[in-house]
Amino acid sequence: MSDPISRLDQFRADAPGAPMSSAAEVRRRGDQIRRRTRAVVTAGTAAVAAIVAGPIIFLSSGLGDQGIDPAPAPNADSIAASTGQSAYASPSDLTRANLPTEDDLVADDPYPAWVQEQTYDGEGSDTYNECLRDSLADSGAATTFRRDFVAKPGEEMADAAGTLKAVVAEFDSADEAEKVSIDLSDAAISCSGVDGAELAGTLPVEGDVISNGSIDVVTYPSDDPDMNAAWEVATAVVSAEDRVLVMTRKRGVQDYVQPTTLQTSAVNAAHRMVGTTPPSDPSTDPSTDPSATGAPTEQQLGDANLVAAGELPALDRFESALGWNRYTPTPDVPTLACQKEWLSTLGAAAKVTADYRWDTDSAMVGQVHVAVLEFPNVNEAGAAYNEVMEWMEVCPANKLGVDPTVTSLPRDVSADLDAGPKRAARSQATYPGQGGNDSIWFETELVAEYDTRLVLVGYGELAGPCPPSTGDKEDPCYQPDQPDSWPGRILAIEKAAVTAGISDLR
Template structure:
């Protein structure tokens, strides 16, 4: 083992996060991600670049006061009385189903609170949101869990969201600018921690697609070195991603920070993917349809047969099935650098089946109406139709997409995706099946060599439709009148 006694960790900080200022750039590899690297098939299109020792990440902000007390039966709905005019409330915070991370891990809520609490909402905050003029504040904290191996404890990774209502858009805009300034210049606050060196990168704007009077940005930062008890070699720093979004007179701040080194998110960084959802939730009254109880008949039964038609066992994997359950990452729908933004949904259930060279994902999503579900399907089909060929990645490889209609449900499409290298076929590909029945939409992704449709397009589509037959039939109650 090399000797690190004379190693100066501060000098090495400049090499961390060199590409953080661009979307999809290098991002930190936390302790949890290092432990899960071997399970790389668990998240499609997520490429990791390993580095460093196994590190324990720590939360960098103090706990906030939860209002739920010691009663485990109370829910977020107990925190506020819903206002038919759309008053700000916990329903406007990100939920477990809205958060994303990487690999085989997901964020799960640990506590939700009303008000500023007794601690700063962000490490760099110099005042409370109330001091900036907010008339209502709600906060939520999350913990990371290993969904592939639930028995493996994950600790330290930090995600929190704070949302605030202001008396007018001008006050909210001023708070937006003030908070961004704090995050860009956080030297004084970080100097009070064990990791005194701070460096923020140029903010990057994000199109959150809510229109109107809105703005959003992400500020990537690093500070360190990490404490010696976390990294005895001094090779790591804290790497943070802060998302700030304003929609009219409302504001949301997403605070993510971990200890680690670099990996690459090919579908966008976690905060970049969550920020549009956070923006959508800020729209007055916008959070209501996310509650399946608010739209009768839109909740998916816990025993819904989402994994029906899949093999009962894996070829080389002992336990290939995860789910069905809520809270897994949604299937990324990305082509030519664009993402199909999902309309406001009511409920979602997911399942994963991962074996060597055979990776399958399914998600069933319900919407407040059949029209909203049809809109969701159209957005997916249109995204891939507009991207028959992606740009060369620089190594001679391009990705191709083709959309075909299929006979399934009220409407259905198959999306055929494959990679070409210097114009020739490769063994890599992916096939998506999208089926709508009433207000419900099924999306299935088949990846690995088994999902490559080249030369067997009709066979691949027929196989997916047949295997999903029982699932589609079980969606009939969402059509209103039945199938």
């Protein structure tokens, strides 16, 4: 069984998305695809010049960035080698401007933003996806371009973020592009080219320019004995009109980490591929303009919605030189031990999180995890509240690295918080500590709802086999010399977290 201390050598992966579907469901979607027409003519030569601006790199294979100086007209062999296009095919209007940019990509917390590393005319000289054995050119693509991304170098967690690579291709017809995309999805699901690959999940990708799309994630063991993780390869394949997008995210993960979704990034990249502006771009999305719809201004979450370490009451059972210390965990630690799924499955429009720990000289003995989630409307917030309540009631088995047991079912505590939430519920659970001894994590879990927002608080103290304190003199765990301050700490932490979480709504 895992505990929060041993989980500190893992990786985080909580990006926007939806629950993964089965591989069979994704295949069935191949029979239900819809065609849609392009909304905007593909960007022209001026856009190409804007995208190309930057360092010019040449590869010995001739597949790297091309120079911008005028050059002699290429012959048939050079066209085929550099672009994967037949010299006798009709001209293609696919350009580098149809590749995604860093602004189109979602960087999941706590990883830094993606930045461009290199752009290729063609598919590049190296393998960009271990699961796809045939090149797009071999599949009939007339023109291809590729762009590689890395997490911003020098930033915290950049080395653990992995890589992201995008390839766009144009085919002779929409039917051909659709067929190729389905074949690529099947190849990604089976990943026959990698020994030991196992399907971790699939996810459909849909949008108003997309004809067919899916994300297929596989994991396989690393041959590096020092790597405390497996490799994960997430492949997003999208067809739109006569074009196909392939995005590949590779990183190291533990088996309980939620698979990469890539969903929002793939939708944005699909729009870019057909020459339209991605829907997440606020400059063209009328839903972000209150005057266009009459809707209220969308609330923006930030650090002001997160309780500060200095506002948390001291864990007086243990001395600590630091007190409560906010930290960025290297694993994706669940906010609540009883979470069935990662919080991204709740469908929030925005989310901020914070993690705090109380350390002695030898171990972490206290932890507070807070998440504030903003939803598009009160109905979706209410549905998410009910879902979290169900997690807290049944505490289902999960793959998030925790094996908890419910010790106290949720009860209404909205009147105790003095923060005005519409409703709030608290439960308690336990899960084993480290070392195989009697140590136990005693966790209190809270969900509070206010208008379109939820605040989740998971507060755990290490004790065992008895709880941190009890005021019942008849309880076998009662200790006269032990202050009964645990209930007060619980309430103070919950009040502080909820007050900060909804501070801008009151």
